[in-house]
Amino acid sequence: MSTLLEVNNLHVEVEGKEILKGISLKVEKGQVHALMGPNGSGKSTLSNTLMGHPKYKVTQGQILFNGQDLTPLKTDARARMGIFLAFQYPTAIQGVTVANFMRTAMKARFGEAFQSKEFRKTLKGAMASLGVDESFATRYVNDGFSGGEKKRHEVLQMALLKPQLALMDETDSGLDIDALRTVSEGVNRLRGPELGILLITHYQRLLNYIQPDAVHVLVDGRIVRSGGKELALELEAKGYAPYEKETVAS
Amino acid sequence: MLMVEDVRKTAWERYESLPWPVRTDEEWRRTDPKLLPALPAGEKPKEGAFQTGWETPAPELIRSGVILTDLATATKQFPDLVQEYLFQTGEPGQLKKFVALHQAVAQQGLFCYVPDGVKVELPLRSWIEAISGPAIFPHLAIVVGKDSELTLVDERRSAPGAAEPVLSNEMAEIFVGAGGRLRYVHLQRWNSATTELFTQRAILEKEAQFLNITVGLGSKLSKANVETLLRGPGAHADLLGIFFGAGKQHFDFHTLQDHQAPNTFSDLLYKCALADQAELVYTGLIRIAKQAQKSNAYQANRNLLLSQGAKADSIPMLEIEADDVRCTHGVAVGPVDEEQAFYLMSRGLSATESERLIVEGFFEQILKRIPVGDLREQLAEEIVTRLSTHTETGKETLT
Ligand SMILES: Nc1ncnc2c1ncn2[C@@H]1O[C@H](COP(=O)(O)OP(=O)(O)OP(=O)(O)O)[C@@H](O)[C@H]1O
Ligand SMILES: [Mg+2]
Numbered sequence: 001m002s003t004l005l006e007v008n009n010l011h012v013e014v015e016g017k018e019i020l021k022g023i024s025l026k027v028e029k030g031q032v033h034a035l036m037g038p039n040g041s042g043k044s045t046l047s048n049t050l051m052g053h054p055k056y057k058v059t060q061g062q063i064l065f066n067g068q069d070l071t072p073l074k075t076d077a078r079a080r081m082g083i084f085l086a087f088q089y090p091t092a093i094q095g096v097t098v099a100n101f102m103r104t105a106m107k108a109r110f111g112e113a114f115q116s117k118e119f120r121k122t123l124k125g126a127m128a129s130l131g132v133d134e135s136f137a138t139r140y141v142n143d144g145f146s147g148g149e150k151k152r153h154e155v156l157q158m159a160l161l162k163p164q165l166a167l168m169d170e171t172d173s174g175l176d177i178d179a180l181r182t183v184s185e186g187v188n189r190l191r192g193p194e195l196g197i198l199l200i201t202h203y204q205r206l207l208n209y210i211q212p213d214a215v216h217v218l219v220d221g222r223i224v225r226s227g228g229k230e231l232a233l234e235l236e237a238k239g240y241a242p243y244e245k246e247t248v249a250s
Numbered sequence: 251m252l253m254v255e256d257v258r259k260t261a262w263e264r265y266e267s268l269p270w271p272v273r274t275d276e277e278w279r280r281t282d283p284k285l286l287p288a289l290p291a292g293e294k295p296k297e298g299a300f301q302t303g304w305e306t307p308a309p310e311l312i313r314s315g316v317i318l319t320d321l322a323t324a325t326k327q328f329p330d331l332v333q334e335y336l337f338q339t340g341e342p343g344q345l346k347k348f349v350a351l352h353q354a355v356a357q358q359g360l361f362c363y364v365p366d367g368v369k370v371e372l373p374l375r376s377w378i379e380a381i382s383g384p385a386i387f388p389h390l391a392i393v394v395g396k397d398s399e400l401t402l403v404d405e406r407r408s409a410p411g412a413a414e415p416v417l418s419n420e421m422a423e424i425f426v427g428a429g430g431r432l433r434y435v436h437l438q439r440w441n442s443a444t445t446e447l448f449t450q451r452a453i454l455e456k457e458a459q460f461l462n463i464t465v466g467l468g469s470k471l472s473k474a475n476v477e478t479l480l481r482g483p484g485a486h487a488d489l490l491g492i493f494f495g496a497g498k499q500h501f502d503f504h505t506l507q508d509h510q511a512p513n514t515f516s517d518l519l520y521k522c523a524l525a526d527q528a529e530l531v532y533t534g535l536i537r538i539a540k541q542a543q544k545s546n547a548y549q550a551n552r553n554l555l556l557s558q559g560a561k562a563d564s565i566p567m568l569e570i571e572a573d574d575v576r577c578t579h580g581v582a583v584g585p586v587d588e589e590q591a592f593y594l595m596s597r598g599l600s601a602t603e604s605e606r607l608i609v610e611g612f613f614e615q616i617l618k619r620i621p622v623g624d625l626r627e628q629l630a631e632e633i634v635t636r637l638s639t640h641t642e643t644g645k646e647t648l649t
Contacts, residue, residue: 141593
């Protein structure tokens with residue numbers, strides 16, 4: 001096994017306020033790590049930081065992707081290296097169709113290897129396998145999409161951009177039961193020895209579909225516990241209260 | 251009806267008696283009149299040269315009375331028709347001195363006429379090309395008769411290689427008869443040595459429909475006054491504008507949506523993207539007369555600032571005398587949305603590519619309403635090219 005993502009003692013500030021207070025995490029190739037934690041604990045801050053959002057300032061620590069330090073790299077460079085963020089709240093881009101957007105994104109990601117002629121077919125195929133209606137191709141990116149449509153659209157992009165590391169930020173929330181199954185199956189099809197996934201979720205139900213190799217609990221900017229899949233069940237039964245006390249005590 | 255020769259005479263007197271604009275005039279507060287080339291007082295200015303051009307309408311259209319030709323030829327061949335419409339839209343509210351000068355001296359331009367009850371199915375095309383300065387006075391007249399239909403794509407450009415400074419002082423007069431339908435696309439692509447003063451007056455009769463798409467890409471300075479008079483009940487106007495400015499381009503636009511009759515409708519949307527140190531000043535007046543009950547008037551101006559040095563200033567104005575009307579106006583000015591840029595970049599698009607896509611998307615709402623497919627694509631491409639040249643020069647100055 002080789003390490004895909006290594007985060008060492010990561011401290012992150014947003015608008016002058018420290019949100020992540022020393023996070024360490026190691027994701028091997030082929031692994032799925034689930035990240036759980038109460039609202040406002042810093043899960044999206046971590047995924048945004050890994051993707052290089054300019055608002056999130058790394059004040060201490062290190063992010064290594066395939067052994068390379070990511071901190072000096074801009075968002076687009078990280079994306080072209082194979083990092084993908086499925087957004088918790090995808091942004092609408094009026095006037096830009098999904099097809100135009102995906103064509104541009106695939107060109108950026110694959111460069112010379114992008115098969116322009118095959119694009120329509122590839123897009124159609126990916127949409128069909130995720131239960132996304134064909135009419136999406138001509139709709140504007142996330143514009144007027146329902147909550148569930150937005151999440152499917154994120155997974156559609158993931159399928160087309162074939163990342164090495166996928167940061168999936170609450171891709172399950174807003175999905176109905178059938179959609180959750182379709183989307184999880186979609187993600188499982190992408191799984192393989194190369195792909196690593198950081199799966200942010202509030203619900204252990206998703207972990208029944210996508211089996212994690214590890215579960216981490218993030219509370220107030222720190223990982224307070226890591227364990228196997230059974231940790232998710234325990235969290236569901238007891239909530240985060242015990243850990244919140246722990247952090248107060250420490 | 252005013253006789254053309256009388257109009258010219260009084261216009262010249264008006265031109266001579268009106269003062270040259272100064273910065274303290276409300277109309278010139280945001281555009282320094284010193285930026286205009288000086289014109290001599292007491293004598294008619296020296297005229298430069300321009301060429302008019304058009305695609306000849308199909309023979310069956312000509313047989314049914316459709317005219318598209320240059321103004322001088324029209325004046326010779328159809329003197330009564332030209333007399334009926336030339337300088338008959340009344341006095342505009344702005345650029346009065348320059349309109350007076352235009353009326354005193356303008357002899358050439360384009361004349362487009364569709365008689366009552368004729369539907370011109372395919373778009374017609376015309377253009378005016380500036381050749382030399384110091385000043386040109388092109389005139390455009392479009393007449394769409396009762397229950398007639400016309401789409402006209404009309405371009406302003408500079409002759410290839412022309413570099414001498416030109417002041418274009420243009421007036422466009424548009425008449426849409428009862429039940430008539432005009433779709434008029436105005437493409438402004440003057441070169442960067444051109445200063446433009448542009449006045450447009452459109453008169454819409456009962457249930458006339460007017461789609462006006464103005465695309466402004468060129469010129470060094472463009473000051474325009476676009477007035478739409480909804481004179482007949484049920485008249486309908488969609489007034490759309492796309493503008494892209496870079497370098498030190500300066501746009502100063504004024505619009506008037508003048509509702510004079512009941513049940514009239516106007517919807518204005520001007521979108522402007524500005525790079526480098528380009529500037530836009532927009533003032534828009536909605537006027538609803540007492541008798542224009544049950545009218546709807548909307549006005550929106552949205553501006554995207556692509557660099558820190560770019561500036562947009564937008565001022566809506568209302569004069570509403572009727573009480574049973576609907577009226578809204580909105581203004582938005584801001585840089586490219588950071589979250590949108592992050593979303594696109596998170597898919598591998600560079601900052602430049604992200605900006606390009608966002609700008610394309612910004613204009614799409616209006617571009618998609620351009621009634622000619624190949625033109626729509628050509629314009630989208632042209633905007634992208636302008637955008638990439640601006641980003642490249644921007645990069646050059648950085649290094
Ligand atoms: N862009 C930002 N601007 C200001 N504050 C921010 C920003 N991003 C995050 N924060 C703050 O950082 C803290 C952590 O937020 P974050 O979005 O990371 O939480 P989360 O764990 O993803 O929560 P949720 O489960 O609700 O999605 C919150 O207090 C939030 O208000
Ligand atoms: Mg979150």
